Amino acid sequence: MPAIDRTPDLRLVGSPEEPRDERLFRRMFFLRCFEEAVLDLFSEGLLNGTTHCCIGQEADCVGIAEHLTPGDHVFSNHRCHGHYLAHTGDAAGLLAEMTGRSDGVCGGVGGSQHLCAPGFKSNGVLGGTMPAAAGIALAQQLRGTGHLSVAFIGDGTLGEGVVYETLNIASLWRLPLFVVCEDNAWSQSTPKRLNMAGGLRERFEAFGIPTREIDTTDVLEIDHTAGEEIAAVRHAGSPRALVIQTYRLCHHSKSDDNRPLAEVESRWLLDPLRVHGVRLDGQRRGEIESEVRQGIGSLVECLRRAA
Numbered sequence: 001m002p003a004i005d006r007t008p009d010l011r012l013v014g015s016p017e018e019p020r021d022e023r024l025f026r027r028m029f030f031l032r033c034f035e036e037a038v039l040d041l042f043s044e045g046l047l048n049g050t051t052h053c054c055i056g057q058e059a060d061c062v063g064i065a066e067h068l069t070p071g072d073h074v075f076s077n078h079r080c081h082g083h084y085l086a087h088t089g090d091a092a093g094l095l096a097e098m099t100g101r102s103d104g105v106c107g108g109v110g111g112s113q114h115l116c117a118p119g120f121k122s123n124g125v126l127g128g129t130m131p132a133a134a135g136i137a138l139a140q141q142l143r144g145t146g147h148l149s150v151a152f153i154g155d156g157t158l159g160e161g162v163v164y165e166t167l168n169i170a171s172l173w174r175l176p177l178f179v180v181c182e183d184n185a186w187s188q189s190t191p192k193r194l195n196m197a198g199g200l201r202e203r204f205e206a207f208g209i210p211t212r213e214i215d216t217t218d219v220l221e222i223d224h225t226a227g228e229e230i231a232a233v234r235h236a237g238s239p240r241a242l243v244i245q246t247y248r249l250c251h252h253s254k255s256d257d258n259r260p261l262a263e264v265e266s267r268w269l270l271d272p273l274r275v276h277g278v279r280l281d282g283q284r285r286g287e288i289e290s291e292v293r294q295g296i297g298s299l300v301e302c303l304r305r306a307a
């Protein structure tokens with residue numbers, strides 16, 4: 001089986017010279033097309049197990065990644081494709097990983113949820129990566145690298161005790177840890193109002209961790225806020241949190257969804273591709289979309305041939 005080329009494809013990630021507005025759109029569209037392709041491959045029976053897509057939450061992944069440097073370490077959860085792709089651009093490695101190939105991100109043994117790569121770790125056990133994120137932040141602090149750990153968690157993960165143990169020690173030891181809580185209002189099939197008492201932001205502030213909360217799917221707003229917050233973590237070397245109220249537009253994993261249809265439909269109006277896409281010149285937007293489709297198409301074809 002020929003090895004795949006894991007060099008990030010410029011059709012997917014854009015070039016450094018590309019105007020920021022266009023690059024942000026391209027990258028969100030890249031994540032969207034990748035996950036749509038993954039869902040198609042599942043329905044064709046070419047992928048095994050399950051997968052959790054971040055369709056609707058792409059602006060979080062892309063806006064945060066804009067402010068990370070190669071020495072920073074990202075920790076993610078079951079819904080990790082977007083975080084991984086935005087940080088690394090490694091679409092070929094991730095698709096190979098999901099098909100169980102030895103040239104995947106971590107040898108084909110991690111699948112969709114359990115990625116282990118330089119600068120990136122994800123785990124399907126909710127909250128499971130929080131202590132590791134703090135541990136790497138401690139290593140960064142001791143080595144004086146100026147780099148940080150970013151931990152993405154969902155609102156449902158705030159029910160895990162290990163989150164609070166981590167926040168406590170991160171605050172006490174002033175660790176360069178940036179926690180991003182993607183609050184999509186649902187934890188699998190349970191709405192937040194049924195499983196969360198009190199405020200979300202207060203849970204971080206109880207440990208003396210400065211926390212911002214934004215209610216948006218606009219990549220420019222996330223990009224701007226993330227820039228300020230990440231700079232503040234680097235400057236002070238101590239933890240901060242960002243709560244982003246967002247929405248997943250598709251099912252929890254491959255097909256399970258018990259949310260009211262009207263609620264889901266209304267949120268498609270705030271699809272991050274739509275919110276940001278209207279800012280682009282129509283012709284240029286079409287060109288970007290077709291380049292990304294070609295990039296994903298050739299990747300899928302290459303893996304189909306190797307299957």
Ligand SMILES: Cc1ncc(C[n+]2csc(CCOP(=O)(O)OP(=O)(O)O)c2C)c(N)n1
Nearest residue numbers: 079124125126154155156157184186187188
């Ligand atoms: C410790 C643990 N308990 C339960 C689960 C099953 N589980 C997987 S995803 C999920 C919901 C997570 O909700 P949230 O953290 O809000 O993330 P979202 O799926 O909304 O992105 C649950 C309960 C798990 N993976 N790990």
